[in-house]
Amino acid sequence: MAQSMSLLLVLCLFAFVPLCFSANLYPQFYDHSCPKAQEIVKSVVAEAVAKETRMAASLLRLSFHDCFVQGCDASLFLDSSGTIVSEKRSVPNANSARGFEVIDAIKSALEKECPNTVSCADILAIAARDSTVLAGGPSWEVPLGRRDSTGASLSGSNNNIPAPNNTFQTILTKFKRQGLDLVDLVALSGSHTIGDSRCTSFRQRLYNQSGNGQPDFSLDQSYAAQLRSRCPRSGGDQNLFFLDYVSPTKFDNYYYKNILASKGLLNSDEVLFTKNEASRALVQKYAENNEAFIQQFAKSMLKMTSITPLTGSRGQIRKNCRKVNS
Ligand code: HEM
Ligand SMILES: *[C@@H]1O[C@H](CO)[C@@H](O)[C@H](O)[C@H]1NC(C)=O
Numbered sequence: 001m002a003q004s005m006s007l008l009l010v011l012c013l014f015a016f017v018p019l020c021f022s023a024n025l026y027p028q029f030y031d032h033s034c035p036k037a038q039e040i041v042k043s044v045v046a047e048a049v050a051k052e053t054r055m056a057a058s059l060l061r062l063s064f065h066d067c068f069v070q071g072c073d074a075s076l077f078l079d080s081s082g083t084i085v086s087e088k089r090s091v092p093n094a095n096s097a098r099g100f101e102v103i104d105a106i107k108s109a110l111e112k113e114c115p116n117t118v119s120c121a122d123i124l125a126i127a128a129r130d131s132t133v134l135a136g137g138p139s140w141e142v143p144l145g146r147r148d149s150t151g152a153s154l155s156g157s158n159n160n161i162p163a164p165n166n167t168f169q170t171i172l173t174k175f176k177r178q179g180l181d182l183v184d185l186v187a188l189s190g191s192h193t194i195g196d197s198r199c200t201s202f203r204q205r206l207y208n209q210s211g212n213g214q215p216d217f218s219l220d221q222s223y224a225a226q227l228r229s230r231c232p233r234s235g236g237d238q239n240l241f242f243l244d245y246v247s248p249t250k251f252d253n254y255y256y257k258n259i260l261a262s263k264g265l266l267n268s269d270e271v272l273f274t275k276n277e278a279s280r281a282l283v284q285k286y287a288e289n290n291e292a293f294i295q296q297f298a299k300s301m302l303k304m305t306s307i308t309p310l311t312g313s314r315g316q317i318r319k320n321c322r323k324v325n326s
């Protein structure tokens with residue numbers, strides 16, 4: 001036992017960072033305390049996605065925006081109150097992050113079945129997996145046992161989550177700070193095979209990419225013209241556009257094929273192909289090989305959803321995902 005612990009420590013220090021992230025999480029965590037937990041999450045997610053297809057994308061994205069801010073601890077779900085300033089107000093989240101009512105519905109169903117047992121952080125990890133599956137993507141076993149934070153970080157949300165006009169290097173650095181690498185960056189960006197973006201998130205590319213009044217010429221110019229018709233120079237900020245215009249609700253590798261055709265919607269999508277050799281090779285690979293994408297996506301999601309969880313007696317099991325227990 002002591003030997004295996006020190007082996008784990010060595011692995012953590014030198015190579016397999018994800019191994020130490022997930023050491024305390026395991027898929028059977030609720031097998032005795034709440035055996036129906038996963039089934040309940042799945043049924044509420046399925047109902048929500050049946051009502052609105054986009055919800056699968058919105059829930060998947062929430063896992064990214066939660067895990068990049070003090071780890072996967074449901075800090076994103078806290079509303080402002082007392083000393084807490086909600087992450088929902090941050091630049092990446094405001095008028096953009098959505099799906100919180102679905103999380104509330106899952107939580108209230110679980111509180112009925114097994115009160116004070118299933119964390120909001122675990123709910124999100126399961127919901128992100130189920131959303132991916134419902135959209136036609138891969139499945140994976142979700143390690144469980146995360147607990148919920150008693151605080152939020154607005155500055156963490158603003159600083160850690162990459163912006164769509166960040167440089168390739170800035171985006172990669174922000175991933176590396178979370179223990180994620182270039183392969184994870186390219187694979188997880190494949191989430192943009194589903195869901196929508198607002199005009200305001202890519203307008204700069206259409207009109208004034210580098211401050212000299214010129215558009216981004218690495219964007220296909222007929223695609224750009226189409227985008228301009230509903231994303232004018234000013235106004236229409238909230239107008240919605242498919243991130244993957246070919247198959248916007250299907251979890252496939254058209255995201256990468258679009259990038260090869262200079263039709264990646266966000267600047268952060270296109271730079272994966274234009275600004276770095278290794279990342280370019282991966283975009284090419286995933287565009288050609290859906291199976292390679294699907295497999296790496298599942299692996300990278302496991303890594304992302306295991307970023308520094310609260311376990312053991314740290315944190316708490318919130319009764320209401322929007323507020324800390326009183
Ligand atoms: C690599 C850096 C990333 C950047 C710069 C980025 C940026 C964005 C932006 C700007 C939007 C549109 C938001 C809006 O206009 O309202 C968006 C949407 C989305 N992002 Fe990302 N993202 C990144 C990585 C990720 C990752 C890692 C995931 C999940 C694992 C993800 C999942 C999604 C999904 C599913 C949507 C659509 C959400 C919806 O329709 O509600 N993104 N992203
Ligand atoms: C990126 O976008 C933000 C928000 O629209 C803007 O304030 C900032 O100047 C942009 N940064 C660059 C380098 O273009």
Ligand SMILES: *[C@@H]1O[C@H](CO)[C@@H](O)[C@H](O)[C@H]1NC(C)=O
Nearest residue numbers: 207208209210211212213214
């Ligand atoms: C483009 O952006 C720069 C600064 O980012 C600004 O000074 C300039 O006026 C803008 N040009 C146009 C045509 O909007």
